[in-house]
Amino acid sequence: MFCAAGGPLRGALHEIAAARESEIAAATGFALALAARATSRAVLWTGEDMACAESGALHGPGLDLFGLAPERFLAVQAAHPRDVLWTMEEALRCAAVGAVIGEFRRSGLGLTATRRLSLAAASNHGIALLLRTTPDVEPSAAATRWVIGAAPSAPHAASHAPGSPRIEAQLVRNRFGEPGTWTLEWNDDERNFARAPADREPVVQAAFDRPRRAAAGP
């Protein structure tokens, strides 16, 4: 449901962090779903060599099941974090790329780097996603900040097989609205995350688009 509101996410930088390093796959899934929904153009992932060694490389058949056709997916492995930033900026300025995911293991990119990425994202109306292995407390120019953790699924009663993937999504900072926390479940038919059915807690208002011009002031 949040991803359905892809509109406000475009043209901005978003930070998606795994709650713990072992939960990186959940954060990856959330980022990919966001990217796949936000654009029909190409999606580019970039990360350091270390990212693939530690967390595994993105796997085509898995991406396909997650709603992101591998045909429109490009991966760039960089030797240095500096190259990851450069690749993100280059890709964001390319009109054929709709979403760019940059994976960082190190914290503290700083305001300058994140602001540059925001500007690059705004220039082509693309979506820039920073994927981090752990939550970052450093200041950043990102429009939203998410902390994503894995959540136990509802296993099939008969077979005891794991059910549809569930994640715990915390929106810790939101320039477009209120922060909040949700348990989301992957809906295979809609190829999207939706609120988990068991989640009966009151939920804050969903993120909505606050017109950017109004926010900027006269």
Added chain:
Amino acid sequence: MSLWFKRLSTDRVARQQGRDPRPLAVFGKRGNADCLTAINAAAERLGLHPGVTLSHARALHPDLAVVAEDAAADAQLLDRLTGWCVRYTPLVSDDAPDGVLLDIGGCAHLFGGEQALIDDLAARVAGFGFTLRIAVAGTIGAAWAAARYTAKTIVASGDERAMLAPLPLVALRIPGETAATLARVGLNRIGDTLDMPRAPLAARFGPGLLRQLDRALGKESEPLEPRLPVAPYIAEQRFAEPIAREEDVLAITERLAGRLKILLERGGDGARHVELALFRTDGAVQRIAAGTSRPIRDPGEIRALFVERLAALADEVDPGFGYDMARLSVTCAEPCPPEQIGLGGSEDQAELDRLVDRLSARLGARRVTRMIAHDSHIPELASVTVPAQTDAGDDGWTAYRNFRESEGLSPRPLRLFARPEPIEAIASVPDGPPARFRWRRAQHEVAAAEGPERIENTWWNEEEGVARDYFRVEDTNGLRFWLYRAGLYRDTTEPRWFMHGLFA
């Protein structure tokens, strides 16, 4: 044209240790004795020559400086000299151990004739500190012999026979043993064999001698095998004043690309791989290559490639005292119909290609990848990453989706480890999923599991391992893993478990 670096080893030592007029010799083991293998001019004036044993030379001249030979360094130096000679002609071949061969047939006029080319080359090589003998002749054999055994520099065509006749037989580039055998029967000079009946010569000494003779005289052709493949399109520029600034290099690249464009258009080709060779004034040659994902001709695009390459190589490209020549070659060209340029199939695809080229130029082509699929159960084979610049045609994903549906493959993980990591797992049922396992020092209690999905290895890959039983498991914290047991349970008493991937 044959170049002979007569004192390659000693010149190399002198270049490293500074010029020294004193006698110097390089020695190495020949048979069981240490012999001099190269000497400098001062040592030659003392009456020494290569082949003298080291102890003998030391006894005669106690102050002779000697250095052990380093064949690898000599070979490397010759390789660099060969690379440098490419500035005169692309048809260059090294002639181990101490020579270089150049085919200047079609290019001497560019330098104002053969003599002018020789003068230019000799002056530059002397500047680098090498003793050089040059000879030009109609055949490789004649030039080779003239450089080493005569004082001639240019052998006019037709004079080969007269020039060769008084030379010793080893000047034919025949093995020393053959020459020694010939000497035993009284044949010492090339002239002695020229008019002999050919059949007995061939019968006695093998076909090698006659072939070398024919090649030197031009009766049999001997093609020069260029060291580097000759590029189909080349543009080059020499500078009166050396250039060093990056902007100048880029400007000249664009100008050269402009010239190449005309040639490419005429040939109906586009560049897939371009190489910029920068010739430094001190003789070093720097080569910068860049690939593209589709044939291109536009000078601006070629320039953009080198902007990234130069930025990526920032520290490795050192202009030193500047470059005095630049050459841009299209090392790989592909047919490219004129209407494709500028328009492309779709504007988006062209835009994406340009991005891929830029990224590949800066980071390396193998780092920028896309995925192609194969109809396979084996996860490593199902999806393969290939450099995004390669044009693989069909990427196979449509076929893979049909395959997945028809085979009913279980879900595949989002992230896959290139190397499955060993884990310690305890299964409650012998061939069932693990009840708990330890991965990267963390204990995981399995809450839900699905499997096994048995994936058999291909029979031609048997040493890679036997069948694997894959399980999709979720631990009590909600982390989802793809792990497998190697081998069938009944085949082994201690099954090995591996972590292969992570699900969202």
